[in-house]
Amino acid sequence: MFYDRDAASQILSMTRVTTLARLHAATAYLIQMHGFRYYYFSLRGQHTLTGRDPVTLHNLPANGRKPVMDKEPDQDPLVHYAATRTLPMDWKQIMALPGYQHRGCLRVMAARAQHGLLSGCTVPLSQANGILARLDLICDHDDEEADLCIRRYLPYASLLGQVLLDKTRDLTRQEDDDLMEPDGGTPLTQRERECLLWASEGKTNAEIGALLGISERTVVYHVHHACEKLHARNRQHAVTKAILSRKLFGLTSDSSRLVGNMV
Incomplete structure (x- = not known):
């Protein structure tokens, strides 16, 4: 850009x-x-x-x-x-x-x-x-x-x-x-947040898997469940909803370093 x-x-x-x-x-x-x-x-x-x-x-x-x-x-x-x-x-x-x-x-x-x-x-x-x-x-x-x-x-x-x-x-x-995130929505797991964080940077499922040390199929699994919890149509929609509902940043100390190092 x-x-x-x-x-x-x-x-x-x-x-x-x-x-x-x-x-x-x-x-x-x-x-x-x-x-x-x-x-x-x-x-x-x-x-x-x-x-x-x-x-x-x-x-x-x-x-x-x-x-x-x-x-x-x-x-x-x-x-x-x-x-x-x-x-x-x-x-x-x-x-x-x-x-x-x-x-x-x-x-x-x-x-x-x-x-x-x-x-x-x-x-x-x-x-x-x-x-x-x-x-x-x-x-x-x-x-x-x-x-x-x-x-x-x-x-x-x-x-x-x-x-x-x-x-x-x-x-x-x-x-x-x-x-808008519905009240009482199911919280995202740490791994789901990590997958969405890297997805927000344009990483493919294979790249996310390599970064997190998990298989590409496991990445697809986590992203799919994140979409269900956020009532999102696709991965990009889930990323946007997670940011606005403040569910993308509730990470542990280890995974929070991803936020600062992604860009």
Whole structure:
């Protein structure tokens, strides 16, 4: 997808993505091309359209999810910044702003650091009509290299965030009836999640089997059962539903490393 050399063209090429699973994979790949390790996109106030609030896309490690990124604005400096400001900003600059030096804010950022989310930038995206959206681009190190990565990409961060916002709203609106996970659904097994994770990267059944040390027939078995549990029509549909229902990231410490190393 990213044949263009300049960052803006790379981002705009994502407007051709047709599913949320592909949007997630493309975003994770793109930000890692530019030196970031993780991304986190959150869209709140979308419940009238999707029945889900918030809608999130991310490639955080399994131990870096809630409550690290999803606190309320009065509890989290990044969420508060996104709710009250408009310019993308480095986390260090945000924390230097008046009102963000108190113990609660520092505690939240320290918790992120403990999960390997050491530096990054926050991009406010929408504060109108009850909708609040933001994008975080995150490095797993805090040094001059990370600072340079953030400074170089910050001019393009708003464009990436806006594409994510527009595509997520469009795709969730189109796919809502199909993608909603029924309450009380059967949870996926660890192996089913692993198979879907690699399927989201375009791996064939044979390739997935080789990566996981199981036979191709066993991969087909796990994917088939995942489709049944998610009420999905096919493998790609199952991947998308698993991402949106947050069933794709409940991995153990061993398998969670797959999320960070896939792209």
